[in-house]
Amino acid sequence: xxxxxxxxxxxxxxxxxxxxxxxxxxxxxxxxxxxxxxxxxxxxxxxxxxxxxxxxxxxxxxxxxxxxxxxxxxxxxxxxxxxxxxxxxxxxxxxxxxxxxxxxxxxxxxxxxxxxxxxxxxxxxxxxxxxxxxxxxxxxxxxxxxxxxxxxxxxxxxxxxxxxxxxxxxxxxxxxxxxxxxxxxxxxxxxxxxxxxxxxxxxxxxxxxxxxxxxxxxxxxxxxxxxxxxxxxxxxxxxxxxxxxxxxxxxxx
Ligand SMILES: Nc1nc2c(c(=O)[nH]1)N[C@H]1C(S)=C(S)[C@@H](COP(=O)(O)O)O[C@H]1N2
Ligand SMILES: [Mo]
Numbered sequence: 001x002x003x004x005x006x007x008x009x010x011x012x013x014x015x016x017x018x019x020x021x022x023x024x025x026x027x028x029x030x031x032x033x034x035x036x037x038x039x040x041x042x043x044x045x046x047x048x049x050x051x052x053x054x055x056x057x058x059x060x061x062x063x064x065x066x067x068x069x070x071x072x073x074x075x076x077x078x079x080x081x082x083x084x085x086x087x088x089x090x091x092x093x094x095x096x097x098x099x100x101x102x103x104x105x106x107x108x109x110x111x112x113x114x115x116x117x118x119x120x121x122x123x124x125x126x127x128x129x130x131x132x133x134x135x136x137x138x139x140x141x142x143x144x145x146x147x148x149x150x151x152x153x154x155x156x157x158x159x160x161x162x163x164x165x166x167x168x169x170x171x172x173x174x175x176x177x178x179x180x181x182x183x184x185x186x187x188x189x190x191x192x193x194x195x196x197x198x199x200x201x202x203x204x205x206x207x208x209x210x211x212x213x214x215x216x217x218x219x220x221x222x223x224x225x226x227x228x229x230x231x232x233x234x235x236x237x238x239x240x241x242x243x244x245x246x247x248x249x250x251x252x253x
Contacts, residue, residue, distance in 0.1 A: 038163075038176070038231040038239025039249040052250040060180040064211035064253075067128045072194060073139040077131075078201045089169055089221070097205035102189070106165075106226035109156030116191050116205050123150040125188050129211035131218060132253055141202075143209045144192030149183045151225075161227035165234060166208055169221040175240035176231050176249075177210065177217070186211050189222065214251035216242055 035053035039045065092100055097116060105111040114122075125147045132138040148164070157164075157179075164182040167174040181187060190209045191198050198204035203220025210217040217240075231239040239249035 034162075037248075037250050038237070039243035042238065042243055044248070048248055048250065051248075051252075055250065055252050056178075056180065059252075060184075062212070064127075064129050064186050067130070067140050069128060069142070071140050072128060072142060076139040076141050076202070077133075077137050092205075093200065100205045100223075102206060102222060103224045104151060104155045104226070105224075106228050107158040107161040108227050109158065110154070112155050114151070119146040119151065119189055119191065119206075122146050122154060125185070126192075127186055127188070127209075127211060129186070129209070131211075131215045133215040134247060134251070138215075142194050143188060143190045143211070144195075144198075145188035145190030145207075145209065147185060148187045148189055148208070149185070151189060152182065152227075155227075157227045160229050163228050163231055163239070165226050165228055165231065166219055166222055167224045168219045169223045172241060173219050173221075174234065175217055175219055175242065176228075176234075181210065181212065184212065212252060214247075214253055216247065217251055 035049070035056050037048050037052040040049045042048070100116055102114045102119065103111075104114065123146045124144065126142060126144040128140060128142045130138050130140045152164070161179070163176040163178055165174065165176040177187070186209075188209045190203070190207050191205060193199065193202055193204075198207060203218070203222075206222050207220045208218060208222050208225075231237060235241060236244050238244060242251070243249050
């Protein structure tokens with residue numbers, strides 16, 4: 001081995017070791033300040049912790065970009081409506097979703113079941129933001145709904161709660177937000193879109209819009225939210241269904 005390649009090898013090794021030590025140090029600091037995301041144990045875990053920790057320290061109050069009304073997409077990308085809506089969904093649709101219920105429970109002082117009308121009475125917010133799919137397409141729409149923070153105040157989320165978990169009527173769609181994302185002013189339980197009711201294709205009657213993160217965090221047909229201290233016992237314990245399929249729990253854009 002020539003001295004030069006040997007030196008390269010040594011420097012390369014030193015850089016790698018410093019990189020690994022850096023990640024380990026970042027991990028220690030992150031865990032001390034509560035900056036470890038639920039999916040930190042996955043293949044990309046160290047990177048996820050750095051990304052999430054950085055976002056939480058520097059950008060937790062940042063706002064998702066809002067657009068002028070003139071930029072609302074004329075033909076928003078309409079996904080196929082989940083085919084696995086069972087009879088219960090169709091029955092509710094036939095009733096005009098009058099009996100749709102959002103159950104909010106877990107670490108809360110007052111577990112409550114809200115109808116869409118109950119939510120509407122609690123508060124109203126709106127935003128013109130972009131839904132961005134991890135597959136690359138996006139569209140801009142106006143979203144109208146009740147700030148999740150108002151619902152959290154109403155049920156009295158207890159201080160030991162660290163995540164708000166949420167579940168769609170199609171059981172495989174579930175996710176969770178940390179408290180700063182859940183209380184963020186742009187996080188809305190939406191029941192309206194572009195000045196009308198929220199169409200079924202876009203998640204009606206009730207969809208959680210999380211505009212600071214990728215589209216998959218904006219779960220449609222929400223029927224339950226629960227305040228928890230840990231996401232350990234849900235699915236594989238990674239915080240949502242997304243990391244089980246190779247995507248990240250924290251999907252900031
Ligand atoms: N319940 C439920 N929520 C869902 C999905 C779904 O199939 N079912 N798809 C997710 C994904 S991957 C994206 S990108 C967005 C798409 O939103 P859109 O249909 O309004 O375009 O919804 C998210 N929320
Ligand atoms: Mo998506």
